[in-house]
Amino acid sequence: MGSQWPVKTIGPTIPSMYLDKRLEDDKDYGLSPLHLNVDACITWLDARDSGLVVYVSFGSLASLGEEQMEELEEQKLPSNFIEDTADKGLVVSWCPQLDVLARKAVGCFMTHCGWNSILEALSLGVLMAVMPQWTDQMTNAKFVADVWGVGVRVKAPDEKGIVKREEIEDECIREAMEGERGKEMKRNAERWKELAKEAATEGGSSDKNIEEFVKEILCS
DSSP states (O other), X not given: OTTTXXXXXXXXXXXXXXXXOOOTTOOSOSOOSSOOOOHHHHHHXXXXXXXXXXXXXXXGGTTOOHHHHHHHHHHHSOTTHHHHTTTTOOOOSOOOHHHHHTSTTEEEXXXXXXXXXXXXXXXXXXXXXXXXXXXXXXXXXXXIIIISOOEEEOOOOOTTSOOOHHIIIIIIIHHHHTSHHHHHHHHHHHHHHHHHHHHHSTTSHHHHHHHHHHHHHHHO
């Protein structure tokens, strides 16, 4: 990019303790849309075996309040869904995503493909099942599945605009977690995790670019 335009690329811009661990007090973004007790979520994950949990996120719902979430769950989830799946799943209104992705129990991340989520998953070496909806998400999904090779993309919905459970479960999640392609994707994910750490650490590309940027400001 620098050869085409005078820019200096930095990133991934996620807290240091999830990358190079150089800044001990840099553990989160310093904000959250909801003030909720997240201990139950993390405790639940820590009680699961390594790599067996599928984390499903609908990031656009993060700004909803608890009452709105309850209404949405009543409209979209089957009757008694939360109770019937309590032994094998957990439904929450919001969770600390970085903390969740960093848990060993998480083997696959199903996401709508927002850029922040993609960067976090790449930086933590987590496989993805992606179902983009609009704007940059389509491009992000292309990179995840076809360029970086760290995930599987859900096929286009049918004529009614519905993606069937068989497509999500068998063709995407099982392929990522259990299939032969999944093994290759895991190796790719580990490679991108190391590249992210390398960029952010002292002497890495991001670190150098920030230092050069500051020097230019001071000199001017």
